[in-house]
Amino acid sequence: MFRRHNVAARIFDRQISTVAPGTSVHHTRRFYENLVPNCTIYEVECPDHLYRKITEDGQYLICFSRNHQDLIVYRPTWLSYSCKEECNTNDLPQKAKRFESFFSQLYCVSLASSNELICKDFFLYMESNQFGLFATSTTQNHDAPVGGAVQGVPSIEKITFHLLRLEDGVVLDQKCFHNDFINLAHNMGVFLYDDLLAIVSIRYQTIHILQIRDFGNLVDIRAIGTFCREDDELFLNSSTQSMLSHEKGKLHQLPENPVENGLHQSEPSSDYCFLSGIKQRLLSFIFRGIWNEEPDQALRVQSLKKKFYFHFQDYVDLVIWKVQFLDRHHLLIKFGSVDGGVSRNADQHPAFFAVYNMETTEIAAFYQNTADELYLLFEQFCDHFHATARNSLYLNFISSHSNNMHAREQLRSAKNKASSSLQFVKKMLVSLPFSCQSQSPSPYFDQSLFRFDEKLISATDRHRQSTDHPIKFILRRPPNTLKFKIKTDKCSVLVI
16 A cells, blocks of 8 residues: 655554554654755854764753863754745845854853863763763873883873753762773763763773762762772771781791791781782683583693683783673673773774673673674674663664664675674674764664665764765665755754
């Protein structure tokens, strides 16, 4: 049966028919096949700011001043002008070429101190409370003393996270880290899930878990790294004191001149060297996995020698690169070399993934970045790696190869064309863990509605080179016509 797809027919169809349970949002998004940008206004007079993004709910435009000191927030005014028929820029008044005709400034807040700068690539939005998380930092110091930190990781004297209420720009709380290194570029070192915040200190190999309360407080929940449980440090300190007392008791029982008996006891040292708690759990998980592979005792010992002890130092040298929440209790942790942790391009470095249970402090799974098993999980359950807030109205509708047949066909086509299966798996898993809020939920990126060149534009938030050719958006459904084009010229506004 032929169906018309104009707006009037869609509204009438919505009134007389009932969609399948759980598909109402997807059905409603088809209206965007009719509501598309059809006019571009060029040479718009824009303020000289650094434009970060529009929040997913469309309420705020986030900008920073050119000197990286101030936060400027605008609110879109949305419907400003209309055309009778085909929209032509000549039909619009001259003030339509002004930025203020489409956005109204709410406030300008100074975030950075004199020696700090706003990180222009970092911003996280808490949709339920309309809170915004921003970061400021001083410059990097590559010659800072190690002092218990990982060798080769630069130091930043001060990193400050600012929690703002975006409605009025009030700073609700701040969290500071001193002489540390947190990767702020594209939210890589910070992950927000519901009201939980994970911050990765690469320099001190600690995952800080914080909670954002409804009143706007940043509350420390736990720190995972050197210790995994809250009482680990107390237990180790008490055990060390007991060992020292026991050693001193032995010394008092020795003869007055122990050298004559061939015994020389030095003063016991309190500087015991332990692997971090997270590293001990990782090593024990790897050991037990190899141990359980072989039922025969002789083969088990040989397997441990080849797979565990031979690579023991390599496992010890692994550092945490990146972390994301899978749910409120599980973290996906990416491990690798020190060079890969501070490099902007870590594609060529070997990497490992671990699933960590915060409640039991146990490693639940461990994979290398070439593991077929992890790739199959990624292919079939990609949406589970895009951990989003449970009450999010927008982020749950991002196209992926596990929920969209067109994206799935694209992935399988690329897999069939790959010359090496191992390299293809490695290339696909390099994006894990996903950076927080790195994808746009815009319906124009819904691959069940539109087809476009992902080399030129996609839902992923990353910089791309400008192109001279317009980016075309073509309908997925018959008659598969060109619906609109985007030219990546500067100072232009798309009008729907």
